[in-house]
Amino acid sequence: MKNATVRFGVVVFPGSNCDHDAYQVCKKILGQDAVFLWHKEHSLQAADVVILPGGFSYGDYLRCGAIARFSPVMQEVAAFAADGGLVIGICNGFQILVEAGLLPGVLLRNDSLRFVCRHVHLRVDNAFTPFTGEYAPGEVLTIPIAHGDGNYFVDERTLRELEANGQVVFRYCDATGAVTPEANPNGSLANVAGIVNAEGNVLGMMPHPERASDPLLGYTDGRRLFDSILDHVMSRVVPTSFAEGTFVQQK
Amino acid sequence: MMKSALVIHGWIPERGAMIHSRIHVTLRPSILDPQGKAVSHAIGTLGIAGVSTVRMGKYVEVTFEGNDVAAARAATEEICRKLLANPVMEDYRFEVENEG
Numbered sequence: 001m002k003n004a005t006v007r008f009g010v011v012v013f014p015g016s017n018c019d020h021d022a023y024q025v026c027k028k029i030l031g032q033d034a035v036f037l038w039h040k041e042h043s044l045q046a047a048d049v050v051i052l053p054g055g056f057s058y059g060d061y062l063r064c065g066a067i068a069r070f071s072p073v074m075q076e077v078a079a080f081a082a083d084g085g086l087v088i089g090i091c092n093g094f095q096i097l098v099e100a101g102l103l104p105g106v107l108l109r110n111d112s113l114r115f116v117c118r119h120v121h122l123r124v125d126n127a128f129t130p131f132t133g134e135y136a137p138g139e140v141l142t143i144p145i146a147h148g149d150g151n152y153f154v155d156e157r158t159l160r161e162l163e164a165n166g167q168v169v170f171r172y173c174d175a176t177g178a179v180t181p182e183a184n185p186n187g188s189l190a191n192v193a194g195i196v197n198a199e200g201n202v203l204g205m206m207p208h209p210e211r212a213s214d215p216l217l218g219y220t221d222g223r224r225l226f227d228s229i230l231d232h233v234m235s236r237v238v239p240t241s242f243a244e245g246t247f248v249q250q251k
Numbered sequence: 252m253m254k255s256a257l258v259i260h261g262w263i264p265e266r267g268a269m270i271h272s273r274i275h276v277t278l279r280p281s282i283l284d285p286q287g288k289a290v291s292h293a294i295g296t297l298g299i300a301g302v303s304t305v306r307m308g309k310y311v312e313v314t315f316e317g318n319d320v321a322a323a324r325a326a327t328e329e330i331c332r333k334l335l336a337n338p339v340m341e342d343y344r345f346e347v348e349n350e351g
Contacts, residue, residue: 066334105339106337106340111285112285113285153340
């Protein structure tokens with residue numbers, strides 16, 4: 001089945017500030033359909049893919065993402081995800097997904113206590129998800145981060161499960177792809193930068209692929225994440241098992 | 252004047268029927284607390300010795316109308332569990348006080 005265009009729904013919370021970036025990428029760079037979804041809406045307007053953008057939803061009150069998950073639109077997003085719909089949470093969107101229980105773990109204050117805003121290297125640890133099909137397993141990407149609370153934490157047992165299932169999609173690494181403490185910008189457990197749920201249809205990541213999609217900005221490694229989504233939605237090809245795509249670092 | 256007007260309308264304000272929940276949300280012991288660590292260092296530079304650890308948390312007061320302490324306790328429990336604390340990283344405890 002071929003869709004003419006893919007419709008991206010970009011959720012807008014009070015305090016979202018990467019919503020227009022995501023919208024521009026979908027609309028102008030990818031040439032697809034895109035709509036904004038206000039947090040009070042009860043409909044996803046027939047979106048094929050939902051993006052929870054970065055920002056400071058509800059002023060980061062209580063905990064980052066803690067209030068946003070109670071908004072009406074998030075009930076729709078949860079139902080959409082449960083139905084197998086593709087959801088990607090970027091930065092604050094990732095924080096919202098963990099608070100909503102759509103992804104495991106939590107994002108703590110950066111261990112440096114500093115807001116970190118710079119380009120980092122990411123290693124693609126699973127290239128067999130709907131979000132990473134255009135990448136090579138183990139490929140090193142350059143994508144910017146901009147957050148104060150990106151320190152991924154989860155209990156040890158769950159981390160082992162995530163790794164065994166190939167749910168760790170991106171890790172912070174150095175330019176050669178080595179996952180080292182020095183390459184970890186925020187203290188994240190096992191250098192985790194992005195994960196998917198067990199079904200593989202919900203991705204959360206702290207780095208901003210939408211800020212590395214327009215050639216004008218100098219970096220385009222993020223673009224292929226959106227291209228991967230397009231491939232997936234247009235062809236409806238589901239990887240037989242995304243655990244097969246797990247990249248294991250050579251010792 | 253105001254007083255008699257209220258009586259005429261049959262409305263006597265009820266005073267004091269309130270319950271306070273005093274809630275503490277703290278990081279679980281297994282969670283690193285860089286904020287607490289920074290404060291601990293600052294205490295050191297204050298010249299105060301003998302502090303081994305500092306752990307930061309949140310203090311929340313919730314006030315309920317009425318005087319049903321059992322209901323307030325149950326509601327507080329639910330508020331903590333579903334909203335105020337994230338069980339992955341935080342614990343909570345609270346006391347409920349009837350200000351009769």
